[in-house]
Amino acid sequence: KQEVTQIPAALSVPEGENLVLNCSFTDSAIYNLQWFRQDPGKGLTSLLLIQSSQREQTSGRLNASLDKSSGRSTLYIAASQPGDSATYLCAAHSTGTASKLTFGTGTRLQVTL
């Protein structure tokens, strides 16, 4: 059974700082790993998807890495801005589970002025 953990649960950083969010998963048999952002009371916005065969994906100031053998993924946010404040969730898509995503509990990020 896939289990996904995110550390830290909450993070507060000053504007402009670079930061790393961590995600670990127990079963390395995955199709892909997806990172999402959720604003309070809203739905999820897809940020990046890394296929199991990939090591990295980049979009703007975001870079996600995947190390399947160690069951880890990281989301790097460069030059953080107050608008980046949100909860960040990672989700593992395990093989043989159709479209089912297993989510971590999220990291709540606050970027202060």
Place this chain on the structure above:
Amino acid sequence: KAGVTQTPRYLIKTRGQQVTLSCSPISGHRSVSWYQQTPGQGLQFLFEYFSETQRNKGNFPGRFSGRQFSNSRSEMNVSTLELGDSALYLCASSSRGPDTQYFGPGTRLTVL
């Protein structure tokens, strides 16, 4: 391209009632998944439909059911509502399965 839409956005029901939530996927997407999000349990998978067939089901009681129509729109039904069913219900669509999942804004259900 329009995103995933969910209706209604907010619902208030009382215990024992039933409720139906609707999800319209992105045009061309055939897979629709449903998730329940609560502060205590986080995001939990309910079920997934692909081409009108349920492909996967999470660990929820039989009071939770769903279906998908030929136009890929999906409905989720919860019967005999309990207080613990209060949650944000999210649906997601993808083109075939192991692709990027796109989520709707959710339906906030409150059971009194």
